[in-house]
Amino acid sequence: MQELIFALANGSMYALMALAIGIIYSTTRIINFAHGSVIMIGAMTSYWFISTVQMNYILAILSAIVINILLSILIYKTAVEKLGDLTNNSSWIVTLFGASIIIDNIARMIFGTEPKAFPFLFNGMDIRMFGANIMVHEILMIVIAISIGIAYQFVIQKTSFGRAVRAVSYKPDTARIMGIRSNVVVLTCFAISGGVAAIAGALIAPLTFASYTMTYAVGIKAFAAALIGGLGNTKGAFIGGIALGLLEGFVGLMIPGGLKDAVIFLIMIFVIIVLPGGILGAKIFNKGNIAAEKI
Amino acid sequence: MLQVKNLTVGYGKTEVVHNISFHVERGEIVTVLGANGAGKSTILNTVVALHKAKSGSISFDGKDITNDRPDQLVRKGIRIVPEGRQIFPQHSVMENILLGAHIVKDQKKINAQMQSIFARFPRLEERKDQLGGTLSGGEQQMLAIARALMTEPSFLILDEPSLGLAPIIVTEVFDLLKQINDSGVTVLLVEQMANSALKISDRAYVIETGNIVLEGTGEEIRTNPDVAKAYLGNVQKM
Numbered sequence: 001m002q003e004l005i006f007a008l009a010n011g012s013m014y015a016l017m018a019l020a021i022g023i024i025y026s027t028t029r030i031i032n033f034a035h036g037s038v039i040m041i042g043a044m045t046s047y048w049f050i051s052t053v054q055m056n057y058i059l060a061i062l063s064a065i066v067i068n069i070l071l072s073i074l075i076y077k078t079a080v081e082k083l084g085d086l087t088n089n090s091s092w093i094v095t096l097f098g099a100s101i102i103i104d105n106i107a108r109m110i111f112g113t114e115p116k117a118f119p120f121l122f123n124g125m126d127i128r129m130f131g132a133n134i135m136v137h138e139i140l141m142i143v144i145a146i147s148i149g150i151a152y153q154f155v156i157q158k159t160s161f162g163r164a165v166r167a168v169s170y171k172p173d174t175a176r177i178m179g180i181r182s183n184v185v186v187l188t189c190f191a192i193s194g195g196v197a198a199i200a201g202a203l204i205a206p207l208t209f210a211s212y213t214m215t216y217a218v219g220i221k222a223f224a225a226a227l228i229g230g231l232g233n234t235k236g237a238f239i240g241g242i243a244l245g246l247l248e249g250f251v252g253l254m255i256p257g258g259l260k261d262a263v264i265f266l267i268m269i270f271v272i273i274v275l276p277g278g279i280l281g282a283k284i285f286n287k288g289n290i291a292a293e294k295i
Numbered sequence: 296m297l298q299v300k301n302l303t304v305g306y307g308k309t310e311v312v313h314n315i316s317f318h319v320e321r322g323e324i325v326t327v328l329g330a331n332g333a334g335k336s337t338i339l340n341t342v343v344a345l346h347k348a349k350s351g352s353i354s355f356d357g358k359d360i361t362n363d364r365p366d367q368l369v370r371k372g373i374r375i376v377p378e379g380r381q382i383f384p385q386h387s388v389m390e391n392i393l394l395g396a397h398i399v400k401d402q403k404k405i406n407a408q409m410q411s412i413f414a415r416f417p418r419l420e421e422r423k424d425q426l427g428g429t430l431s432g433g434e435q436q437m438l439a440i441a442r443a444l445m446t447e448p449s450f451l452i453l454d455e456p457s458l459g460l461a462p463i464i465v466t467e468v469f470d471l472l473k474q475i476n477d478s479g480v481t482v483l484l485v486e487q488m489a490n491s492a493l494k495i496s497d498r499a500y501v502i503e504t505g506n507i508v509l510e511g512t513g514e515e516i517r518t519n520p521d522v523a524k525a526y527l528g529n530v531q532k533m
Binding site: 160163164166167170171173174175176177178179180181 | 343345364365366369370374375377381383384385386390393394395397398442446
């Protein structure tokens with residue numbers, strides 16, 4: 001039971017990270033290759049706020065969200081808007097990778113190479129549930145992930161902002177003549193994605209240790225979850241994330257640590273061969289399954 | 296009302312529109328006529344700021360708007376119904392109309408405007424929950440116009456509103472444009488098949504490969520033998 005909840009908790013964080021990738025992908029068709037670094041910065045800054053500034057846990061995460069939003073805006077302004085024209089070419093593939101490398105190395109300089117033990121929410125308090133001791137932190141991970149997923153879906157489907165996001169995703173120029181500022185909408189999506197990444201990074205850090213290597217240790221799983229579930233698809237992100245978490249828990253019981261990730265990624269490759277668009281099919285708003293066929 | 300002076304527009308190094316000047320006065324319907332690739336859409340898209348002008352100036356109500364953003368032009372009362380209608384196919388009809396009112400924050404104003412739109416286009420009200428992509432061509436054109444009217448523009452630009460529509464629907468669209476014009480909206484039209492457009496136009500310009508080659512009243516242009524041969528088919532027999 002403990003293992004199951006652990007796997008679900010991890011999975012729900014992968015889902016959040018995949019959702020954050022999807023927020024950007026479904027509006028701009030850009031895959032944010034710097035996303036792993038953004039997650040890592042979310043975890044490291046919240047660690048820094050807790051340990052060095054002695055902030056309260058929640059306040060630290062909120063501050064990390066703010067920093068991540070600023071970081072994402074910076075990434076958009078430099079790597080996407082200035083260096084990689086998102087309508088004319090695919091330079092953003094290289095510039096976003098470059099941004100990721102720069103961020104990782106800056107993080108290494110600031111926070112050092114030592115992995116840090118990240119505290120749990122409520123000091124790791126656990127409650128007895130289903131005949132097992134389950135950490136409140138893990139339950140909160142699942143609850144927060146699901147709430148964010150539902151809130152995002154509501155915003156996209158029901159609000160005027162969401163309507164504009166879907167319009168921009170279909171045709172930015174047509175959206176502009178409606179009076180929508182397409183680049184502001186895209187920028188906002190980058191900011192939201194960064195905020196979500198901060199939450200995911202900070203909540204998963206107690207289970208993985210916080211270090212600048214999280215970009216690859218954790219970030220890459222975000223991409224795996226997104227691909228398994230279907231890029232840009234909210235439900236897909238959750239299915240992919242939870243599936244990855246369960247798979248990891250299950251494989252981890254049978255295979256020693258070093259090989260675990262290799263097996264998981266082999267399975268991911270297999271899933272992508274069988275279902276190129278992911279379990280639910282890649283989704284760009286308004287483009288339906290066309291995108292999945294193109295991949 | 297709209298004054299375009301020495302406008303030059305290009306894509307990369309290719310110049311598409313060369314040093315064009317034209318104007319539209321308040322209350323007029325003006326048609327810009329030209330074959331495929333003459334640069335008509337480029338001119339319109341530059342007016343609504345989707346393209347940057349290479350040189351030249353555009354002013355509206357006496358104020359320079361050359362460097363405005365599209366959303367600023369929407370606020371100033373300039374709306375375009377783009378070529379091919381550009382309905383958002385996965386948004387419902389209702390959502391398409393609401394997108395047209397994106398800059399309006401006052402919910403009461405939106406509702407009032409929506410009522411008057413539905414009064415004018417009862418068909419759209421019947422289909423308000425349907426997806427935009429499921430409408431017929433004519434209905435999509437109505438929706439595209441309705442969407443643009445949501446901000447009560449004073450200046451309406453239409454890029455080939457008759458494109459791909461059945462002749463009977465085309466007549467309907469032009470009747471509607473006349474009505475909109477009568478209610479005080481200035482209209483700038485671009486057309487390829489222009490007989491019906493010229494009939495309702497006060498003035499018209501003819502463009503060839505990015506240059507204005509002819510201008511005159513709608514009737515003058517319509518009865519000009521060269522224009523008739525090139526753009527109007529067998530209009531002389533009519």
